[in-house]
Amino acid sequence: MLVEDPHRTTRERPVGHPTLTRADREALLGFMVGMRTFEERGVALYKQGRTPGSFYDGHGQEAIPVGAAFAMGPDDVICSPLIRDLGAHLVRGTDLTEIIRHHLGRDNRLSRGREGNVHFGDPAKGIVAMVSMLPDMFVVAVGMAMAFRLRGERRVALTFFGDGATSPGAWHEAMNFAGLRKEPVVIVCENNGLAYSTPTSAQFAVSPADRAAAYGMPGVVVDGNDVEAMFAATHAARERALRGDGPTLIEARTMRMHGHGSHDDARYVDPAVLDAWRERDPIATYAARLQGDGVDVDALRAAVLDRLDAAVDAALATPLPDPASATDGLFATEEPGPLGRGDAPWSGFAGPGDAGGPGRPAGAGDAGTGR
Ligand SMILES: Cc1ncc(C[n+]2csc(CCOP(=O)(O)OP(=O)(O)O)c2C)c(N)n1
Ligand SMILES: [Mg+2]
Secondary structure, eight states: OOSOOTTTTOOOOOOSOOOOOHHHHHHHHHHHHHHHHHHHHHHHHHHTTOSSSOOOOOTTOTHHHHHHHHTOOTTOEEOOOOTTOHHHHHHHTOOHHHHHHHHHTOOOTTTTTSOSSSOOOBGGGTBOOOOSSTTHHHHHHHHHHHHHHHHTOOOOEEEEEEGGGGSSHHHHHHHHHHHHHTOOEEEEEEEOSEETTEEGGGTOSSOHHHHHGGGTSOEEEEETTOHHHHHHHHHHHHHHHHTTOOOEEEEEEOOOOSOSSTTOOOTTSOHHHHHHHHTTOHHHHHHHHHHHTTOOHHHHHHHHHHHHHHHHHHHHTSOOOOGGGTTTTSSOOSOOOOOOOOOOOSGGGTSTTSSSOOOSOTTHHHHSSOO
16 A cells, blocks of 8 residues: 555544534534635636646645634734645635635735735735745744744744655754744644655654654644544644743644645555545534534535635636736835734634634634635
């Protein structure tokens, strides 16, 4: 078998889940469905030749960015969502139409239509755009966390990267620095069994979570297909960071269900492995659970689809950027402004005594698109 089961050594699950209301659970499902629905449409638009560049999706990994971002407070930063992490953008409240405009290369607030790919962020929502060099945004996240600590600010940086990003030297430098200085950074490693076509068995002898101890921080293995487990582990890691106890590495075990990008048919992956993982689909399992609790999952899916259709229509009706503006914004001409506050839809941020969360944004329970 080319791809091992990344779950084979799973040994820890977080205990003591923080409280999730029914509306929280509906929001979690809505964001996951929003991510998948959007990405399925994104693949279709790519195959229709309407998307310049390429398209990447996180099919089967939705629980990781959604569960992790859901545990973040409004003043925390995400540095950065990568190619499997659209759900983090949705949770923070970045406008879906703007994201689609970005992918289609249309004029938009996030990237001004300068590229149709995954390199976008939303400073207004506390999201730093990614660069492709791996794992360089982890290094930046540690720097941001250091700034928060030195300024005495009560906030953390959340960073994402894959299993493949744990091999370059920068990863080890960032781990060492963060562990030594106890920087308030929450580190989510998405172990999806593959780095392009290389299985984890050909990448490392010691799993990322097991390596964490060598850098002076806990390494927690979490079922990356369980959105509530992801939420709980990230919540605990955030609390730890805010207490001044330093970083946590969360290794989220999952499987990359599609090719690296839409251009890759992943014929190097054993179909039997994918079949086994499909049984554990994070959305199907969570939807079944919520349906059992009386949630109208069909209505939720329909609402998400309606929003997506409207957003795609609006994006397709948006013109490409004016060619005369092609060189605008190539160089920074002024100091960047401060990052804004992201949406923090978990009900736990709405209560009295919190550091000032805005509470649940209107419609988060049924939006799924974070708008
Ligand atoms: C330093 C560096 N080397 C190579 C690449 C090319 N590259 C882009 S994604 C990728 C695989 C990443 O695998 P992983 O970190 O496991 O993330 P996944 O795609 O599985 O989510 C590679 C090798 C890169 N972006 N940066
Ligand atoms: Mg990977």
